[in-house]
């Protein structure tokens with residue numbers, strides 16, 4: 001088969017059932033572009049679909065190509081495309097929206113009910129040789145930004161959306177981030193780029209805290225374990241008091257925490273975060289765990305906390321992510337710990353699921369190259 005006339009794709013067919021399939025090469029019309037996909041990062045959501053076949057209400061009912069964190073090279077452009085040409089290196093934003101609904105028109109397109117999002121059922125993802133998308137979602141990469149960086153713009157945009165767009169973090173403000181996975185780390189990276197005065201990383205794994213400190217955090221906090229018979233709310237209240245004491249956090253003033261980000265989805269992190277946020281502060285929920293958690297709504301009220309849900313990314317997030325990397329304010333390279341060939345995609349998924357590769361090396365982000373490409 002000629003390299004340019006086939007479209008090998010990595011397809012999820014059922015729980016723990018993946019296969020390479022030959023898919024038709026999409027036709028481009030109007031304002032669309034066809035991108036030759038070069039790099040794709042694997043994220044927790046991809047692994048979730050593989051292992052459980054669903055994320056909440058999104059259920060895989062038919063075979064679906066996986067992958068949504070991608071970059072590549074423009075291979076074809078539709079007749080109406082003006083700002084891109086064949087050969088341009090681009091980051092690919094994976095959600096095509098309707099542009100007509102209230103959410104789209106009000107600048108919150110991430111809430112579009114008709115969004116066609118890569119590798120969210122029933123829509124195919126980007127782990128293929130070719131992927132078609134509206135041209136405005138293909139962002140040209142400056143020369144000093146690599147294709148791997150380009151793939152990482154997707155999770156970085158989640159950090160930009162949570163910290164800058166929704167969290168409204170400004171220079172000299174303080175932030176605490178619960179969870180030191182890729183999204184938590186990228187939230188810290190954005191906070192650092194914005195000029196945060198304190199960036200507190202919280203995680204229950206010491207090695208993850210060490211990495212966070214070397215990467216973007218100014219301080220770390222390792223919560224003590226719960227004691228027997230203690231309820232989660234009791235534990236979280238005690239944990240918050242201990243954290244405040246150890247790090248010199250107060251409810252008000254210069255020692256207050258302006259913005260709390262939960263990138264863990266863990267109930268005790270959410271509970272603790274509400275206690276350590278300053279009076280009048282903001283809490284942004286970006287981690288997804290058990291959807292039903294107990295929180296101290298009295299504290300949310302009396303502190304007048306602003307509690308916001310964060311879903312993907314919206315207007316301006318990709319452009320800011322790219323400019324933070326191009327200007328050297330965010331370095332994505334330390335986060336790419338593993339690289340795989342397209343033919344080894346399943347190994348990348350296994351390593352991401354296990355949190356480490358077979359050699360024991362911890363995974364932060366695994367990147368899969370396009371079909372036929374070297375790692």
Ligand SMILES: [Zn+2]
Pocket residue numbers: 043044045068069154155
């Ligand atoms: Zn993702």
Ligand SMILES: [Zn+2]
Pocket residue numbers: 097098099100101102103104105111112113114
């Ligand atoms: Zn819409």
